Each structure stands twice: as structure tokens, then as C-alpha cells.
Amino acid sequence: MIVRCHGARGSIPVSGEEYLRYGGDTTCVEIRTKNDEIIIVDAGSGIRRLGIKLLAEKRFEYNIIFTHSHWDHILGFPFFRPIYSENTTINLMGCPETQGDIQKILSRAMSAPLFPIQFERLKAAFSYSGNCSHKFCIDSVEIHPIRLSHPNMGLGYKFVEDGRSFVFLTDNELGFRHSGGLAFEDYAKFVEGADLLVHDSEYSREQYEITRSWGHSTYLDALELAFAGRVKRFALCHHNQDRSDDEQDVIVQRCREAIKKRRADIECTAFTQTTELVV
Numbered sequence: 001m002i003v004r005c006h007g008a009r010g011s012i013p014v015s016g017e018e019y020l021r022y023g024g025d026t027t028c029v030e031i032r033t034k035n036d037e038i039i040i041v042d043a044g045s046g047i048r049r050l051g052i053k054l055l056a057e058k059r060f061e062y063n064i065i066f067t068h069s070h071w072d073h074i075l076g077f078p079f080f081r082p083i084y085s086e087n088t089t090i091n092l093m094g095c096p097e098t099q100g101d102i103q104k105i106l107s108r109a110m111s112a113p114l115f116p117i118q119f120e121r122l123k124a125a126f127s128y129s130g131n132c133s134h135k136f137c138i139d140s141v142e143i144h145p146i147r148l149s150h151p152n153m154g155l156g157y158k159f160v161e162d163g164r165s166f167v168f169l170t171d172n173e174l175g176f177r178h179s180g181g182l183a184f185e186d187y188a189k190f191v192e193g194a195d196l197l198v199h200d201s202e203y204s205r206e207q208y209e210i211t212r213s214w215g216h217s218t219y220l221d222a223l224e225l226a227f228a229g230r231v232k233r234f235a236l237c238h239h240n241q242d243r244s245d246d247e248q249d250v251i252v253q254r255c256r257e258a259i260k261k262r263r264a265d266i267e268c269t270a271f272t273q274t275t276e277l278v279v
């Protein structure tokens with residue numbers, strides 16, 4: 001499968017010359033199966049650019065899976081241009097137990113006086129399915145959900161195709177167990193041997209002294225998970241809103257040094273909003 005990131009920033013979109021390389025858009029990941037089916041994870045502001053690209057490709061059928069419904073993961077949805085085309089068919093997938101019916105939440109976010117065009121006026125055809133605890137398949141990809149440790153809960157996912165696996169755990173706090181969340185050991189088991197682990201790395205240790213229990217991990221805790229799960233490739237994501245490109249470079253460098261010191265065989269990188277990886 002091909003994994004493309006269209007938004008790696010956490011919590012709020014940012015702009016400015018200090019954010020050009022890692023990008024300012026919030027969470028949106030695109031997966032292409034080996035048969036070129038489209039799976040989109042989250043509708044952060046990065047989905048706006050993805051929509052333009054999909055229309056240029058003349059692709060109109062997608063599955064959108066949501067990790068949870070915090071603003072930064074849904075705010076791009078009203079600006080996803082394909083929803084205004086009657087050629088478009090979208091299968092929305094979420095977890096009603098952790099986030100409610102995602103279609104209702106999107107509809108609420110687009111209701112007056114919050115947004116000028118109501119969900120009911122969209123031209124795309126929508127179907128909705130909720131799944132929380134069981135694996136399901138989209139085309140050739142098997143998808144395993146896991147509960148996140150995050151305020152208001154949410155789901156992480158493991159995508160498996162032909163024995164290759166990509167685990168996406170954003171908005172997951174490894175250092176604090178939120179209601180409905182799991183222990184570090186459970187996440188370590190879930191990511192075991194993954195070909196690619198992408199994990200929330202929002203904070204530094206210093207920031208975390210203030211932000212503990214806000215729902216995000218330090219990059220060092222995320223790296224610890226990569227070690228514990230013996231993953232092959234580890235990518236940081238949900239970058240802090242104040243973290244410049246240069247500061248992000250330093251963090252990646254620190255992770256690489258720690259990997260070298262531990263003599264682990266892990267390739268480490270940070271997601272940018274143009275990252276494309278073959279898993």
C-alpha cells in the first residue's frame with residue numbers, strides 16, 4: 001500500500017515561513033491499496049488539498065475513516081471539494097461509542113450559525129458505518145482498530161495488506177491512561193513488528209510538565225513505543241503548533257541518535273504534509 005500524509009500538524013493549522021517544510025495543515029492521511037482503492041484517515045485541514053488532487057485525477061469514490069472528532073480532525077471536511085459534486089460517493093466510518101455518529105457530528109459542525117452551507121445541501125452520496133472493536137476490510141486491506149488514550153476517546157488503526165502493516169496512532173497519550181484507553185504494554189503489543197508506525201509526538205519532555213493529561217505524547221514516549229514494538233520504520237506526527245521546522249529537525253536527529261545508541265534497527269523520520277511512503 002502507499003501511505004501519503006497531507007497534514008501532520010497537531011491541534012490547529014499554522015502558517016509562516018518557519019513551518020514550510022513540515023507544513024501547517026492538520027491531520028489527513030491517504031492510503032492507496034494495491035488495487036488503487038482510496039482510504040482517507042481524518043478530515044483535518046490537509047483534506048482540502050487532497051480533494052483538489054482527487055478531482056484532478058477524476059476519482060470520486062472514497063472511504064473516510066475517523067480517529068475521533070476533535071476539531072483538528074474534522075475541520076477540513078466542509079472544504080473537501082468532492083462533497084459538492086453529485087458524482088461523489090463517500091463511505092464515512094467512525095466509532096459511535098467513542099465519538100458518536102460521525103455523520104451527525106459533521107452535520108452539526110456545518111449547521112447554522114457555524115457554517116453557511118448545511119450538510120443536507122451537499123451533493124455527494126454518503127453512507128455511514130460505525131465500527132469500534134472488530135477488524136474490517138476495505139478492498140485488500142484489513143483494518144484493526146484499537147482504543148486511544150485520549151480525552152473523549154478515539155480509535156487508532158492498523159492497516160495490513162499482504163502481510164505488510166502500517167499503524168496510525170495519533171492523539172494517543174502514552175504517559176497517561178484516559179478513560180477507555182489502554183496501557184503502554186497494550187499499544188506495544190498492537191504495534192509489534194509493524195513496517196511503519198506513525199505516532200503522536202506532540203510534546204517535548206519540558207512541555208509535557210504542563211500538558212500532562214491533555215491527550216498527547218512526548219516524542220520520547222512515542223520512540224519508546226517504537227523500541228518496545230520493534231517496528232521497522234517510525235514516523236513522528238501531530239507536530240506541536242509552536243514547533244518550527246528547525247526544532248522538528250533537532251527532534252528527529254535526537255531520535256536517530258537514541259536509536260543508534262540502543263543499536264536498534266529502526267528508520268526514523270517525521271511526517272510532512274507531502275510525505276509518501278510505500279509500505
Ligand SMILES: [Zn+2]
Pocket residue numbers: 010011070072073171238
Ligand atoms: Zn489532534
Ligand SMILES: [Zn+2]
Pocket residue numbers: 068070150171215
Ligand atoms: Zn484529539
